[in-house]
Amino acid sequence: MVLNSRKAGFFVGAVLLSSTAAVAQTAPAPAAEENVASTDIVVTAQRRAERLQEVPLAVTAMTSDDIKLRQINNTLDLVNYVPNLIGHNNTALGTANTYSLRGLANTESISTFDPPVGTYVDDIYISRQGANNFSFFDIERLEVLRGPQGTLFGRNTTGGAINVILRKPSDHITGYMDAGYGRYNRAQIRGSIDLPLNEKLLTKLSGYYTRADGYVKDRVTGQKLNGEESWGVRGALRALPSDTVTWDLAGSYTYSSVANLPNFRDAKTGERVSYTPFRNDRGLGAGLVSAGLADIPLGNVARSALVSSNLQIDVGDNAAINIITGYSYLRQKYMSDSFAGLSSASVVFDGVDFISGARGTSTPLVNDSWSKQFSQEIKVTGTTFGGFLSYVGGFYYVNERNWTNFANISVPLTGNPTVSGDRVMRNNTEAYAGYFQGDLHLTPKLTFTAGIRYTDEDKTITFTPNKSPLARSSAINQPFDTQDVLNAGIPTELRSKVWTPRFALNYKITPDVMVFGSVTKGFKSGGWNSRAYYASGAVAFTKETIWSYEGGIRSEFFDRKLRVNLTGFYFMDYDAQLPGGGYNPLTNTITYLTRNVADMENYGLEGEINLTPVRNFNLFWNFGLQHARYTNLNQATKDQIARCLAGNFANNCNTGIVTPTGGIGQPTRAPRFTSTLGANYSFDLGGGYSLQPSANWNYISGTWVSTSNDKAGFQPAHSLFNGGLTLASDAGWSVGVECSNCFNSTYKTSFLIYPYLNNPGTWMARVRYNF
Template sequence: MKLSVKNIAMSTVASITILAAGGVASAQDVDETEVVEDGKARLGTIVVTSQRRTESIQDVPIPVTAFDETLIADLNLNDTMELAQYVPSMIASHNAGLASANSYWIRGLGNTQSVATFDPPVGSYVDDIYIARQNANNYAFLDTERVEVLRGPQGTLFGRNTTGGAVNVIMAKPGEEFGGNFEVSAGSYDRYLVKGTIDAPVSDTVLTKVSGYYLTDDGFLDNKATGDTLNGAENFGLRGDVRLLPTDKLTVDLAVEYFSDTGTYLGVVGLPEASSTYQTTTTPVFYDTYNGLPQTDCDGDVVDILLIEEAGNCALTETIGLSGKVSYAATDTGSLDIIFGRRSFDSAYINNYSGSSMNPYAGYILADDTQNEQESLEIKWDDSLFGGRFRYVAGFYYLNESTDYDTNGFSANASVDPTGYVTLSSNTFTHDVETSAVYLQGDYDIVDQLTLTLGARYTYERKNLDFHGSARFDGMGFTSADLVAEGIPLELEENRVTPRIALTYTATEDLMFYASATNGFKSGGWNGNAPSPNRVLPFDPEITWSYELGTKGEFFDSRLRVNANLYSIETEDLQITSGVILPGESAIVSLARNAGTLEAQGLEFETAYVFNDNFSGFLNGAIMDAKYSSVLTTPGVPDSSQVTLDTEPVRTPDFQLAGGITYDQAVPALGGNVRSTLAYRHNEPYYVSTLNTSRAPTEDYVDLSIGYVHETGEWGMELRGTNLTEQETITANFLSLFPGQPRRFNLKLWVNF
């Protein structure tokens, strides 16, 4: 059959593919006759739920980027970590040492700390269920319908700690017919990936789906000290979905999933000379490390593994998730959703953070284990009144979360024992969170072309902290009684209302303008990594106001889409972390505290264009100016470790650009289509350390893919190269400089059935 242009679906990142992966149209595709009416290719409708109801992205007065299943396949995105490459004002990297944990930064708001007492300002959601801890937020794409990245505070509808934004993954639901897909790929550094999904309906009212994947990667970091290769992984996951359709009005979705992630993320060796490129005191050597600790696995007690096997540089994060959604169309206009979930993970790692210590006992070694359980419930009502002139969403939200944290720090001390470990710190604590909220947001059409949006969320939250001392070493650590003696509270409470107001003007059917003011907050907490009880200081909530002016439009008979927005944000009591050795202490700690007020202004734009039946493209970008307008002094911290008015906010490049073009051509002699995609990404330099001790250079990336799709859409293949410019960059600085990905090549084969 002849292959026609399908939905070029992306919130304005635009799907740069002409047809969906494997020839399967995405869930958001409009009817093909609408897309190619009168023989001309057009942009398809993109459906999102960024306001917690189904809408066209062009009608939503929020800056949001949506990746559908077509785009995820076309850009070869394998997990949520890789999304940020194409989202304006967004930077992402793994947490130092732990590849299962993603550090998302949007408009200068982010977090590199996975300790439970510090919350991420960019919320992670799967099927609208909040993932509370950053340790396990790098979500692998099994059978994903779409991902929505919302920029700016989402204080009303996604209100849990989202001062920076939200990443919401929506999984595909079981299909009504038997079928599925299978994919296998092989690439550089012995990277192999196998994944697939099967839809297997039991009856018209009971639909089921099973999805899974297995990934192995030897890693790209060459350890000259031991001969190991680091920054690899052996990951796998399995998910099962059931959809029950007992009546026309009632839908019940249930899912269970399990993920195992062993990915590590360690730093390179630094030559003892300053680097002007990276503004560091050492010069990184890509992609080598001199990390004396031999590699093993973390399947067991991590402290015993380190001290008995004298090995480490490993990680293991295991996650189990149960979720459900009950949807009931109660009236012609109103629907009720009950969303519930339970998630738990165990995240253990042994990391030597020094990339320049041949001695296996030297450097700074952490052997940590985090266990977390969370339960959440949301009840949401969506309805309209007055003949549809007033549309509203109202709901109740509840989350209960508990984390047990066991941390142990080691190094060598030549004056004591250069061939054995010296325990620098050891402690355990339990961190409990209980939060509930009610929210309401309504859109009222003042006149046909002018809509007023008003919303607010009331949140109550209580946090409890309980230190237990060291579980392993006598005389180490401290207890809650020691905190009480220092006057440090063991409970924090918060009551807060976060409002939103917006005006939307619909100039024509294809052009709208909006203005909004949105408030969000991120919870306060404690400096949980502190080496002594007097350092476990509480910090205040982070509060953000964002003001937006935006437009969304389609032109030239829906062949060009342009979405753009101006924003200005002010974040008071900005929460930061930085590695500091405090006076009188021997161990480096990631110190959490309030830094002051962050101000940022910028322009963001996302465009998509269908040139003709063969060519499509996109161009996205952002201009940002961020600064500290006031700063707070942290008691007991040296002047060299204080934030000043001259300190530049981290991960705030002045300019970003991402663009791509796809060529798709039917070749009858080959019995299918040949397509090629060329993508380019650019970032101006930006600091990756809070105290400006390291900076990523100007970044320029080029990716290229060449593929074939059989005319039946039943199978295809693709050869892809990423980072063809061999761009060398750094993403973090914690005793070592942590490298970005090297150049990679990958060959993929897929089939649909």
């Protein structure tokens, strides 16, 4: 692949300009001050402990102090602080986050489609995004790796990876209690305690509970929707049987009941409203869906468990072996109403405001699913040849089993309800991988990195129709089983064998200024359009492959009071996988379509700047620039455009990446510019007390949230403001108040028939005690 002159000029010029500007600041630094600056942040972005400033990757890292100051209470809060990262709850599912990193996104929660941004908890990959909106209550560090991580992390990280590192048990008794109350009667309590049994056996117990009233008023049933009740517990054990062996064992269980049902902002009252006739305390009943789904009410409940084990054995002074074992379980039940009980043709919007609409059809999507995943990894890290070579290598195995029982029905305001699909799907994944990356320290300043991973992945799928009590929504939407899919010429097994290399070169201009360049390959395996209503629609899509080029600078100046990290990137993502859904007026149903649509190209610049000009005062600015577009359309997309332009509008125009007029849409959630500017300060009040204000401003330029660029799915540029004020005591007590989306900005996050809106602004008062 060859970069054209314009993109190559942007990429190289941005890096050289940033490097020149940074080196120009290497004048003698002023005398060091106590407690000034950016302390060392240690990350494991390359699967071993390293200083952030020495890693030739695009990494955003946050310590536990950053997490508290920036009000990062769950994974979704991360998006305000990572360049070119957009995130929101998935449609209907408040427990599930969908991320777009450098324009690579996934808005589909079903298990036959994998996310391009992988989530890891203590080195354990979490395959399913149904419960990836983790509540943070005992976190040591967060790392967001931008760009493909195809060598060391492997599976489904074409966009990047979110790495959550939980706090390990301490060797002394310590902990905290935290309680809060806020808007919508939100009540929250969190706590953790470390209890060492002896010097060789350390333990930890953590937990949280949250409840909140719904912020949506349903004008048909009178119920409040999109409330929350969640709780979780985690236990951790660290055994130190010898000076060379460390064993970390942890287990957690969470229950989360929180939905993201479609709702509207009433232009007259400012209220969030819905018109669905279904209730969150009553199932659909056996008259509408098959028996296994009849008792699921409106809303979303996810129960998840995670068990992890990491046995580290030090081998001499320069090497270690880690045996990493993980087991995760997710059970999720939900029911949504994508039409929200309204006639889509009658709804009038003014931007995000709902002006008017008439009652109409409801389209319940009912789901009961579970996922079980087992993974085993053996990792070796170390240095050899007198420090000339640093290496990471290992073997990885994962086995995932998924079972999904789901139905799509249509319930008109008058007339008989119909069914489009009601069936059980089973899909499994088994993958093996081996990987190795070596850093050759050619000189004290110059390091060459080369890595390779080989993945052998096998996926299978089966379909079994349920007995539905309803008539079909159209003649084509008929029950089907696995044999029907095979008869349609669609494979029920997909195999991927892929090599994913990485090469990088970094050079230390000074001890505090490093420049680097890299090229990386990643991939995301294929799957099936499993929400299809008939056998020939359950088409398979192939793997997605990305080649990414990066160059950047990692630099610190003025006794580390100023940190400037810049990264330029260019990538080509081949056979981009895209999930989408659209309204079919002929059947009054939603048609779901997932397939390879085209290649996607993107290039941009990312910056993270941190300044501590005086003691206890910190300023930061994170920004991202990007320019994404689709190119090299595949044949199915070309055929779709031809049908649309020929006048066959249904399922061809305004579907997938094809616009309402038959053009090609711009990639969703890929704004040209994102920025977060923030500050925090600690005023010493004397007597062991301090006052700690913090604030940040997040800006996102205009972007599409509709894959087909439906005009109702464009979100103009918008800003968010977050802030907090804490009174802290040296004795461990603190009281404070914080707000998220302080000025109650309303904007679009997704689109399916109607725009989905962000959560309204919230505030919370907290009290905390550290001991």
